Amino acid sequence: MANATTATPPMMDAAAPPSERIQPRRLIAFLIMVFGMFMAILDIQVVSASLSEIQAGLSASSSEVSWVQTSYLIAEVIAIPLSGFMSRALGTRMLFAISAAGFTVASFLCGFASTIEQMILWRAVQGFLGGGMVPTVFASAYIVFPRSKFHIVGPIIGLVATLAPTIGPTVGGIITDWMSWHWLFFINILPGIAITVGVLALVDFDEPHLALLDNFDWWGLITMAGFLGSLEYVLEEGPQYEWLQDTSVATCAAICVVSAIFFFYRVLTAEEPIVDLRTFSNRNFAVGCLISFCVGIGLYGLTYIYPRYLAEVRGYSALQIGETMFVSGITMFLTAPVVGRLMQKVDLRLIIATGIIIFALGSYQMTWITRDYDFYELLVPQILRGIGMMLAMVPANNIALGMLPQERVKNASGLFNLTRNLGGALGLAVINQVLNERTDLHISRLQERVNWGNTTATETLNMLAQKFVGAGDASLMAMKQLSQIVHRQAVVMGYGDAFFMLTVFYFCLSLTVLLLKKPNMFAPVEPAH
Template identity: 90%
Template sequence: MANATTANPAILNAAQPASEKIVPRRLIAFLIMVFGMFMAILDIQVVSASLSEIQAGLSASSSEISWVQTSYLIAEVIAIPLSGFMSRALGTRVLFSISAAGFTIASFLCGFASTIEQMILWRAVQGFLGGGMVPTVFASAYIVFPRSKFHIVGPIIGLVATLAPTIGPTIGGIITDWMSWHWLFFINILPGIGITVGVLALVDFDKPHLELLERLDWWGLITMAGFLGTLEYVLEEGPQYQWLQDTSVATCAAISVVSAIAFFYRVLTADEPIVDIRTFGNRNFAVGCLLSFCLGVGLYGLTYIYPRYLAEVRGYSALMIGETMFVSGITMFLTAPVVGRLMQKFDMRLIIACGVVIFALGSWQMTFITRDYDFYELLLPQVLRGIGMMLAMVPANNIALGTLPQGMVKNASGLFNLTRNLGGALGLAVINQVLNERTDLHIARLHDRVTWGNTAARETLDMLTQRLQGMGDASLMAMKQLSQIVHRQAVVMGYGDAFFMLTVFYAALTLTVLLLHKPNMLASPEPAH
């Protein structure tokens, strides 16, 4: 007699009770929240391709303009783990509507900012309120819907979490090119109002427990903010300021270490901790967070490294970079429903392993990068990147959060999303460091080889000198051009080294899958507490 695992899926679906069906009202409410999450994640990267235009519009210095992104990230990384507690206290409906309304108002004020100080302030507010939306959507997906439907809702949130940062530079470049940088923020206003109204009208997932606010652990909140905020600053600013050689970076690193010790002591001893880190005692959740952290390195790292190469080596405009990067976004969009189907038929651990291997293959292809790599040379690596990221991220979300008891999901969602963002921050820091150090090393090596005894170098110099005859000091100008060629080649070799590092990293990451227990996605969850 066939067992339950081999029964006809159509028979199983027909026998599902009413509680296994997705209520249309809740599905619509959930999709509205997903769009809010999309806005919040998109706004991390939407300004990245337009920082020079914002800098000119606000008369900011090159060191000040980086804070347009840094302030958002620091505020968001503090809000994400806090959202679990606030969601239990205020309820999903109130927390999300406050976050969406505040995010919309902050976007409006960012668009009207006339100084860099105003922009940094409102971007921080925007990041903090946006950080409240992202984990709330993840938690709702795994609380509201029956576990037999996770293959539907899982790809939706996985797609948004990966697609939004990937196409952020594309959308930002198009908006700035067609209108102005102000519209990077104004574009949020009408959707933000619609999301706020829709959530207030439709969300009924849970009830608030306002008595929790009386037990809010202020010391836990302060130490968490000190720990995560300064850590984010160190990772963002460290590579360009030689890490601990800079006073501000060294000071923040010290504050982060002290705050981390105080924070972990507090959350392990408090009666009602601001974040319950004991959730990491669940093996699948802990390994899922490790996967999320490592996937964050690639998600945000490659969203940074591709545009930087296209701008620095190829001289692309923001719009051209966006059009080239859009390939990964389309691939992710098309792959998401396929992943949902695969999760019904195959062990999710195998899907994750395949995704990580495909991602590594995409990075490996880029290790052969030259200064002539253009749209078509980048096409296949970006397709592999999009497929690999979706195959790895969506099942990792389901394994980490989908098998937890309902009472743990809200807190766990904040921790899970935090690991992805911290992975992205660390990835950017490491990639920047590798690019800087390897480029300097290749410049030194190439200069040692480009001597009068090198036939190719001498022939190139003679050719450049002849081409520049009659334009002043042809010999000096030819030497400058040859130096620029050497520097550009060293930069490209640095990019190749960074991609090789990512290839090795993700090839090794496949072993992490062995630590996961096989998940039972159809098991009945424990009731919420």
């Protein structure tokens, strides 16, 4: 007895119960699923740097080609919350295999699309099936592995969820530059086949409950699709079409409101709701979802704003943008194992608050942006962004999902991932609106100051006129170039305002950790009610 009580920690680890060990088969199966999730999330942003090439290849208008991304996002945002119910009904193995196989076929058809209509259709199918993979991986991480291993699996899924959209433009730019835009989709085919076969062969996490399909809530699905799909459209298209002044945006806003009313009524009264909102009664899950929503704003917002600045102001190609943006991706990759170690020793709430503040500091450095900001000026802000994102996201995953009863995790994973995507959609809408409004404001203010009484403006105009002597109407060309300079300066000032808005927002967000209960990852889980 004495020997047993004085066993050293290594001896105790060696005698750890089987439930605390990760089975190699399950670990390999999980990593295959993680790669599938990476592929699905990557495809959201992988086309963003190559839309002009796709537009030219399909002879589409600029408004039509935007639907290559919008259709994917709308379909995905509907599939993500649905995945919880489908995972319980079909089982993880069958749902993931169907999703991976369908995603692969849709990718193949996207690559061979000859019209914009075909591309939009297959992108929507691709988004819907890809949306089923993401929350399934999150749920599996917190169901399959013991709590003592959450500090290992948490950084893996957190890294993929944040890294994939960050490097999407980089990967897309490289593929399009080296081959053609068709390969943005063909590159999914071999990995997709391998993932499908691997999942069918190795995944054995749970059993299907096909009887649940007998009570499938079709009205719940229809109202949820109307609510989330129209909301995504309003957020995507609203900023460029003056919101409710555009008929299609106003119509979708009305559909969104009506569908939302019926959807919430349905899920709160149905015997087997398509989404169980009762999980929000868990405080840490609810606050974790709020943090996920707000982190989504920064994750997708900055993945949009940096490339737009580099293209619009610096005139960078897709490949140059990708090379510049890759810094955040490398930083996230290097930070992930550090976060895993910290989670074993430091209060998760403190890690989240530190990450949000670091993210805010990275945005603050960009408030001084000028038209000369290049790779080296963007280096430190991007490093801070990568570190902050990982420190905030990974512990938030564990706090929100790791403390829930296992029977609630599948449904909760869909809701948690939905909040991140909706945060991204809202972030893009707000950032676009801020850029548009502040740029217009700065243009009007600068034009008021650029007059004949302004010595600097007069000297600049005379210098430009001399440059164009002999090339036609020198004074008119000088005025035109001065107007372009004013417009570019106004655009840069608009970017500075957007970064300042994000800075204030994230400093305030860091206070939300005070709402979290101190998590104990080794305490017994509260039973579901």
